[in-house]
Amino acid sequence: MSQKRLAEGSSRYQPFKRPRRNEDEYMEIQDEDDVIPPSPPEHSSLVPKSATINFSALTRKLAEAKRAEDLSTPDMSPLELHRLHQSKLVSHIFMDQDFSFMHLKPDHASRPLWISPDDGLIILEAFSPIAEQAQDFLTAISEPVSRPAFIHEYKLTSYSLYAAVSVGLQTEDIIEVLNRLSKVPVPEPIISHIRKCTETYGKVKLVLKHNKYFVESSHPDLLQKLLRDATIQDARVISVQADTSIKGNTFTTSKVPLKGSLVVTGTSKEGDRSNDASAKGKSSDIDLFTSVVGVEGDEIEEDDDNVHSFEINDTKIDDVKKRCNELNSPMLEEYDFRNDTVNANLDIDLKPATVIRPYQETSLSKMFGNGRARSGIIVLPCGAGKTLVGITAACTIKKSCLVLCTSSVSVYQWRAQFLQWSNITDRQIAVFTADQKEKFAGESGIVVSTYSMVANTHNRSHESKKMMEFLTSREWGFLLLDEVHVVPAAMFRRVVTTIKAHSKLGLTATLVREDDKIADLNYMIGPKLYEANWMDLAAKGHIANVQCAEVWCSMTPEFYHEYLREQSRKRALLYCMNPNKFQACQYLINYHEERGDKIIVFSDNVFALEAYAKKLGKPYIHGGTGQTERMRVLQHFQHDPAVSTIFLSKVGDTSIDLPEATCLIQISSHFGSRRQEAQRLGRILRAKRRNDEGFNAFFYSLVSKDTQEMFYSTKRQQFLIDQGYAFKVITSLDGQHDFPNLVYRTREEQIELLQSVLIANEADAEPGSDVRASEGDLAGTITSKDFGPTRFPAVHRTTSSLTSLSGAQHMSYIEQNKSMNKALAKSATGSMNRHKLFQKRDREKVAARKEAKKPT
């Protein structure tokens, strides 16, 4: 197929817009002139049931109301009467969502915000000239809910206000700026909510001194209040050095530590360090937003020169933090690292060539805004460079640092990245994994490990125990937590209570979980300090522009018949193996290979993964694939023009760094997981070619029509839709049926495929059946040589019919299903071109091996 035709093909896709996923919360807003259309509009399906309107009854009622109104308000001018009617009409349509009682400011058109008085929902007109500044402000004080192209939604929550206070914003500033941006005066309930939430925020701190935790505040009455709570009182350790007695309670009292301006290492402001004085002079000119959202000078007011504190038991720290949150006095964790003379400094800096990007700088400025290190979470899209943000933070704090990741693969990647971006030496950075237990040389250094290594409490080897003693007996300046959203709460709790760290930074791309545990991170790590806008980063070329599409594949009659009959998990296998999906996948692979794309096909289901990959002659990797084979496949994908497509199971969801990949096709996935969808998209966001003019990466989700998969798919996309991605629905791929060599074209072939699915093992049928994925991760970066072996060998157990055991069944199927992995392995050993003599020897070796395997 020629390039031209391909290009035409792409424009001939039949995009058909499905209703927005959260459409049912919206009614179409109409002009006041045609409030009552003659008949229900075509899009009436978009109107939620609760808001469905009986239009003829409504017309009648309104006519009656108008007559009654005219009689009861004889003194009104016709214009006033008209206005009154208009507002009544609107009220009927919007019911309890009618906010016409809020008066628009005269210059409302130039202000970009609407604020709902009921629930703190804020709507931003993203097309406003000052939208960018408004966005900065809103991400600092509220939670982004949805950010498509033109209208953004944010929500003020108590956590978001806590985060706002923790980055240095003050109550009156928040209200003032909101008021300036809003089209209507900020509603009174919202003002009082902001006041209520922020009045005690930021006044209590958790401080680590000499390996002991203290609750600290310059407001002794607040400490008194906290100590009246049973949980906090129970956690208190009566300190012998307590020296002040306030209203019957003894506190340790000391001077408020000195503050000063700090410049984050590697940022553009670093060079201006000497010009501090002149910079101060200019500060009066900084515009409204930067003065509020900005990082300099935003310090939390202290009422008193003295700070009072009491010690708490480190094993109960988590309970105390949780309790303080409940008592509306969340504890800020700030580390005055520059004045820490107890812990040894670490000689670490970014390499001169390392330049961090503007959004990385902004995120770090939220962390180091007032000259200390605030604990919290930074949210950046996949592939946006969270690793470098973490490394820069470590280079700024310059104290011993513990990095925790989700798998040992990531451990080695983090280590390699530290060595790549900073001047840290090999001896100063150690890893602690199942295979390697190292300590750094000298007084300070970096240790990279996994959550499970640190949280594990039983079956520790002697070496692990010694390593744990090393980790728990010292104070860490900085605890860096990667992929914070995936770690189970209990594991987190153990980590946070066993490791004593002055400051913590959590990194994630998707602060979403399908359970409600995400809020726990607020007290276990700290508030969200920064969340980047995916679309903004794509527009600026930091991540790729992605076209997302959902391809609807109808089920063949035979597959659908079985699908309806099956009650078990097999259903999932049937919709994955749908021949029409197979064909769509083949067609898309071919289409994108001809365009020069590098394609990753994702399947959670290993049975489907192998079947597709073998049938289409492509290499694959799943949990059971050995380490050498994985590396070989990835290497070919990166460097061999003949290998443009690989199949990956969920082991490739995260931590795989393949900037070559430009197209992603998803054939099976883990139910409705929004996180997995976003992480998979992340694999193509780092596309090398992203800055080429007009370049787009492609993300296809193949979905079998009229099956449960449709429901899951809709749910999965929600996170990305909220980030501004639009999923086109493709109901038929133009030219697919004319494609030569289309697989499973005949009914017989399709029935044969169906039989292979029906006799498949129950376990194979389960989506996410990649039980052999030892660590849920893939050895992604080819540069790292140290990956350990896969822990669990591949074990296949299949149930089959007698005929199939005799070898009489599925001959054609098996014949065509040769593994490309083997071909790659052969080419790697060069056996294809081996001299006859060696070929003979190889044959003899194989025969000898077979002989040895025979039961004696």
Ligand SMILES: Nc1ncnc2c1ncn2[C@@H]1O[C@H](COP(=O)(O)OP(=O)(O)OP(=O)(O)O)[C@@H](O)[C@H]1O
């Ligand atoms: N400031 C920078 N300058 C140059 N390259 C950068 C910079 N920041 C990040 N990168 C590159 O961007 C790519 C993605 O970075 P990284 O792996 O840290 O992303 P991530 O956000 O951790 O992604 P994921 O969540 O998918 O793991 C890497 O190849 C990294 O080298």
